[in-house]
Amino acid sequence: MGKVAKSVLGLLAALVLLLVVILVRTATYAPPAAVDPANVQLAPAVTFDRARAAEHLSQAIQIPTISHQDPSENQPAEWERLHAWLQTTYPSAHAAMTRELVAGHTLVYTWKGTDANLSPIVLMAHQDVVPVTKGTEKDWKHPPFAGVIAEGSVWGRGTLDNKGSLVSIFEALEALALQGFSPRRTVMLVLGHDEEANGLGAQGVAALFKSRGITAEFVLDEGMVVISDNPITRAPLAIIGVAEKGYATLVVTAQATGGHSSTPPKETGVTTLARAVTAIVEDPFPLDFQGPGAAMVRSAAAHASFPVKMAVANTWLFEPLLVSQVGATPEGAALLHTTIAPTMLKGSPKENVLPQEATAWINYRFAPGDASTEVMARAKAAVGDLPVTLSWTKTPNEASPVSSTTSESWKALAAVAGEISGAPVAPGLVLAGTDSRYLQPVAKDVYRFQPIELTMASTSQIHGTNEHLSLEGMERMVQFYARLIATTAR
Known part of the structure; x- marks a missing residue:
């Protein structure tokens, strides 16, 4: 056999070997952050009134806690009205938890666990919403602060960002309290009043936690959602911001x-x-x-x-x-x-x-x-x-640390998110900013996710026109928070 023939055969053998390596690696590929739900004992679903929950979100939307560009335009009385409404609407949750005010109107709730040796879990949402751009009110299908329930959705500013989460968390807590749930691990809520402005409330909470020596097992805030048409899989993907x-x-x-x-x-x-x-x-x-x-x-x-x-x-x-x-x-x-x-x-x-x-x-x-x-x-x-x-212009906000995708917290969160959404779960990067960045120094891990399913196009509703949350989406939200709390705090 000549030298040329040997060279050709050698090249072909190398190409075959390369192809085999590529195909084997592809066939055996497993995502690094994958969680097997079978290895996580998930708490069962809770019972709650979906229609009543939608009505509660409608009522919350009708309280315009707007963070304006000029703080002098804000109406503090609206935050106080929201606080009173929460206490009246969720009596069992309030009976189970203690309540504190921080930095004016930020709320901190604590449902004390039976085991003081366990680090608390912290759920976050914010009370404030952005204004509706003047002149665009006519472009809304329903008035932005009327909280109209129509076409299978609750419509209005804040349904997605972020009163949908706030109300769903309270619906979950109320349902758990009514069924006699008693957490082994302390559950805390941090509800900022100025996330859309300067986050002073969340900064105040971080300072409070530090002074008390509190380090959360994990913090969960807004940030990412379920994208129904994500460009990688062309199918739903639940993305949890790490x-x-x-x-x-x-x-x-x-x-x-x-x-x-x-x-x-x-x-x-x-x-x-x-x-x-x-x-x-x-x-x-x-x-x-x-x-x-x-x-x-x-x-x-x-x-x-x-x-x-x-x-x-x-x-x-x-x-x-x-x-x-x-x-x-x-x-x-x-x-x-x-x-x-x-x-x-x-x-x-x-x-x-x-x-x-x-x-x-x-x-x-x-x-x-x-x-x-x-x-x-x-x-x-x-x-x-x-x-x-x-x-x-001012001291920069540095990029956050990257939270774990191997911890027990991640496993529980990913398992619940996958169960509720019916979609694969992936870690992701939040391109915008959330209040949770301020709690990073007082938490082992910080995650950013709402189980809302949106298309790539419909994400424009956030801070945009015709913001609305479907009733099915709200049901998923309530079950997500209830099952996450019951799974991680029991």
């Missing part, structure tokens, strides 16, 4: 001499600013198939088409392709790196006046692993010797 991005806004300022626009110098404050902003944006953080965003893809791939599963099972070969495919959309790219978004500009107050100062604001969302100091250093390196100053 981390959330950090947040900060960079101010870029260019000083100039100003003057009349009829005699502009070669370089103006605006052109200097433009060059600086462009330099920062054109030095993006690289897409990286690591962290919670990649973990979501890895978990979902077990339930995806063969090509997707094959690529994820063999990242040693296909990682560049995966990064390219996931990063092809803004939403996908945001999962894999720190994002840079110029959002605001300020220059001259008049069109024929050269500004003495031109300013741009650039919003960053830090991926886990990227610290604000590194982000600032990258921005400074990008602008080089351009005559601009860089500063943060």
